[in-house]
Amino acid sequence: MKEQLRSFITSQLIRDPGYPLGDDEPLITGGLIDSFSLVQVQLFIEETFGVFIEDPAMTVQNMDTLNMMVAAIEARKTQG
Amino acid sequence: MADVAFTQAGTLLDRARQLYRDRPDRLAVAMVGHDEDRTVSYGEFLTRAASYAHALEAVGIRPGDLVVLVLQHGEDTLYSFWGAMLLGAAPSIFPFLTEKLDPARYFDSVQQLVRLSEVRVVITYRELESALRQTLAGIETLRAILAVEDLQPGGDVAEYLSRNPARPEDTAFLQHSSGSTGLQKGVMLSHRAVLNQIAGYSEAIDLRPDDVVVSWLPLYHDMGLIAGFMMPLLTGIPLVLMSPFQWVRDPGLLLRAIHRYRGTLCWLPNFAYNFMALRVRDRDIEGVDLSSCRAVINCSEPVYAESHRVFLERYAPYGLKTATLMTCYAMAENTFAVTQSPLDRPLVIDTVDRHILMEQQQAVPVELSDGAVAMVSCGIPIPGCEVCVMDEGRQLLPDRRVGEIALRSNSMLTGYYRRPELTAQAIFEGWYYTGDMGYLAGGELYITGRKKDLVIIGGKNIYPQDIENLLNTVEGIHAGRSVAFGVPNPQLGTEDLAIVAETDHQDAEKRAAMLREIRMLVVKSMDVAARYVHLVDRGWLVKTSSGKVARRANREKFMGEVLGLPDDSFD
Numbered sequence: 001m002k003e004q005l006r007s008f009i010t011s012q013l014i015r016d017p018g019y020p021l022g023d024d025e026p027l028i029t030g031g032l033i034d035s036f037s038l039v040q041v042q043l044f045i046e047e048t049f050g051v052f053i054e055d056p057a058m059t060v061q062n063m064d065t066l067n068m069m070v071a072a073i074e075a076r077k078t079q080g
Numbered sequence: 081m082a083d084v085a086f087t088q089a090g091t092l093l094d095r096a097r098q099l100y101r102d103r104p105d106r107l108a109v110a111m112v113g114h115d116e117d118r119t120v121s122y123g124e125f126l127t128r129a130a131s132y133a134h135a136l137e138a139v140g141i142r143p144g145d146l147v148v149l150v151l152q153h154g155e156d157t158l159y160s161f162w163g164a165m166l167l168g169a170a171p172s173i174f175p176f177l178t179e180k181l182d183p184a185r186y187f188d189s190v191q192q193l194v195r196l197s198e199v200r201v202v203i204t205y206r207e208l209e210s211a212l213r214q215t216l217a218g219i220e221t222l223r224a225i226l227a228v229e230d231l232q233p234g235g236d237v238a239e240y241l242s243r244n245p246a247r248p249e250d251t252a253f254l255q256h257s258s259g260s261t262g263l264q265k266g267v268m269l270s271h272r273a274v275l276n277q278i279a280g281y282s283e284a285i286d287l288r289p290d291d292v293v294v295s296w297l298p299l300y301h302d303m304g305l306i307a308g309f310m311m312p313l314l315t316g317i318p319l320v321l322m323s324p325f326q327w328v329r330d331p332g333l334l335l336r337a338i339h340r341y342r343g344t345l346c347w348l349p350n351f352a353y354n355f356m357a358l359r360v361r362d363r364d365i366e367g368v369d370l371s372s373c374r375a376v377i378n379c380s381e382p383v384y385a386e387s388h389r390v391f392l393e394r395y396a397p398y399g400l401k402t403a404t405l406m407t408c409y410a411m412a413e414n415t416f417a418v419t420q421s422p423l424d425r426p427l428v429i430d431t432v433d434r435h436i437l438m439e440q441q442q443a444v445p446v447e448l449s450d451g452a453v454a455m456v457s458c459g460i461p462i463p464g465c466e467v468c469v470m471d472e473g474r475q476l477l478p479d480r481r482v483g484e485i486a487l488r489s490n491s492m493l494t495g496y497y498r499r500p501e502l503t504a505q506a507i508f509e510g511w512y513y514t515g516d517m518g519y520l521a522g523g524e525l526y527i528t529g530r531k532k533d534l535v536i537i538g539g540k541n542i543y544p545q546d547i548e549n550l551l552n553t554v555e556g557i558h559a560g561r562s563v564a565f566g567v568p569n570p571q572l573g574t575e576d577l578a579i580v581a582e583t584d585h586q587d588a589e590k591r592a593a594m595l596r597e598i599r600m601l602v603v604k605s606m607d608v609a610a611r612y613v614h615l616v617d618r619g620w621l622v623k624t625s626s627g628k629v630a631r632r633a634n635r636e637k638f639m640g641e642v643l644g645l646p647d648d649s650f651d
Binding site: 014015020025026028029030031032033034035036037038039040043055056058059060061 | 179180328329330331351355359361538572592596598599600601602603604608609610611612
């Protein structure tokens with residue numbers, strides 16, 4: 001899951017597939033992607049993992065790193 | 081539809097007095113996006129504004145004083161803006177701190193503004209109050225920092241409205257140029273200019289009593305402040321308003337609001353057409369009917385025909401009509417609109433020879449083919465405004481010749497606040513020189529580019545020199561050996577920010593750390609993400625004969641060598 005997200009973000013959002021994106025690297029506060037891209041991440045998560053993360057949860061505090069995104073997805077999966 | 085009463089008003093306060101008298105119970109603003117909509121009548125609106133006037137008066141605010149609002153996009157901003165105006169003081173909205181900006185840098189830019197412009201009062205939230213007190217300590221011209229939470233009801237609105245603290249030629253408010261801290265310019269707009277703009281623009285879009293404006297636009301920008309706030313409020317048209325931050329997370333909110341309130345008019349920057357076409361889920365707009373829309377007006381970024389196409393394709397099934405797609409060319413220096421495409425006929429597209437446009441700065445009509453470029457018209461000058469195209473010697477150019485766009489109107493800025501040298505540079509023999517390049521053909525205005533190296537990303541103005549100044553602080557990059565510019569992104573319908581910097585470091589890890597540092601620095605200072613950050617060896621950058629880095633030549637080189645794209649600039 002994390003690798004799929006990583007590859008989506010580096011290829012589609014950062015547009016640099018070779019970018020060595022770390023698990024805890026800040027994406028938005030690190031200036032790698034903009035806030036508009038969060039909506040793209042949300043749609044990708046829904047299409048790829050079948051998990052809908054509601055709009056109020058799509059914030060910088062909740063979704064700034066790969067690990068945070070994975071945690072958000074896992075949390076909703078277990079809530080089932 | 082500027083009615084008789086409107087044209088009799090000499091100031092915005094005269095108009096507010098009429099509205100308070102004639103329609104106290106009518107809907108002024110509906111705030112949407114929360115669990116329940118908040119609807120506010122003219123009576124309540126002005127009463128809430130009066131409580132701000134009361135608080136400002138208590139700390140000694142007088143006519144002509146400057147009041148800066150450091151607030152989120154919401155009701156407090158609307159009321160405090162008008163509260164300052166009720167006293168004849170000039171309000172100005174400062175973009176609010178975001179999660180991405182570095183607070184220290186942000187407060188520093190507030191401090192610069194307050195110090196240089198002799199701001200008398202800053203209105204903010206309790207949460208920022210102590211940080212602002214620290215930052216602004218020792219500035220003698222500042223009288224107070226007010227927190228909205230401490231506001232007490234009070235102030236007699238009728239009494240305030242009877243005072244007449246301002247004359248038509250006095251400054252009603254300031255619009256600050258966004259983005260640049262180093263080049264912060266306050267555009268002074270008089271009551272007369274704002275009323276003239278609203279009268280002229282209302283005529284240009286044939287504003288009607290049954291219109292409803294729906295907007296998510298930020299209020300610190302001219303499009304949001306005028307089209308998405310002052311014009312509807314002052315003409316008695318209901319305004320349906322939402323926060324840009326909520327819209328970004330849930331872009332369908334705008335469409336649901338149009339449906340629910342039978343919205344007729346909406347202004348959007350170009351990127352929003354692509355964003356909304358791609359990022360709204362079907363299930364978020366189930367049953368939405370957009371057929372009430374009379375015009376969706378593309379403004380404040382270069383217009384891409386393709387953006388209109390994808391937007392229409394996505395929303396035609398929801399009742400959006402082709403005839404609603406309109407354009408406008410606007411700037412804070414003219415209060416707002418300069419030109420507008422007439423709403424009673426389709427947008428004009430001018431197909432011209434790309435090569436001749438680029439090489440000879442002439443727009444020669446051709447049939448649509450590979451070497452042709454389809455230029456979308458920005459419309460015709462609004463009533464009260466004249467537009468012409470000038471050559472470098474500031475002499476008038478004929479139709480279809482590309483030059484700098486200049487304008488003369490009854491809604492122009494009085495000047496830049498406390499920057500007479502900038503005012504003198506921009507206004508020459510009564511004409512304001514916009515810095516935008518374009519041509520006129522058959523009365524229609526076409527924009528081809530910009531004289532100044534400005535990058536517009538998602539409607540936000542970014543000055544490359546600000547980014548380059550930031551890069552001077554990065555270890556390993558020599559001062560003056562970096563360049564920033566915009567690269568078109570047709571998929572997003574806006575520009576991407578690109579940065580190229582020279583370094584002597586060869587170590588890959590060191591370079592990767594520098595890339596991270598640059599991206600982080602840019603977002604924390606400018607609130608924008610750089611799409612391309614490219615480190616190169618010494619000698620890569622093209623320099624001018626005087627040894628300065630040439631932005632345009634480097635942009636061309638980057639687009640060709642790194643992205644493999646042809647240069648697309650017309651000038």
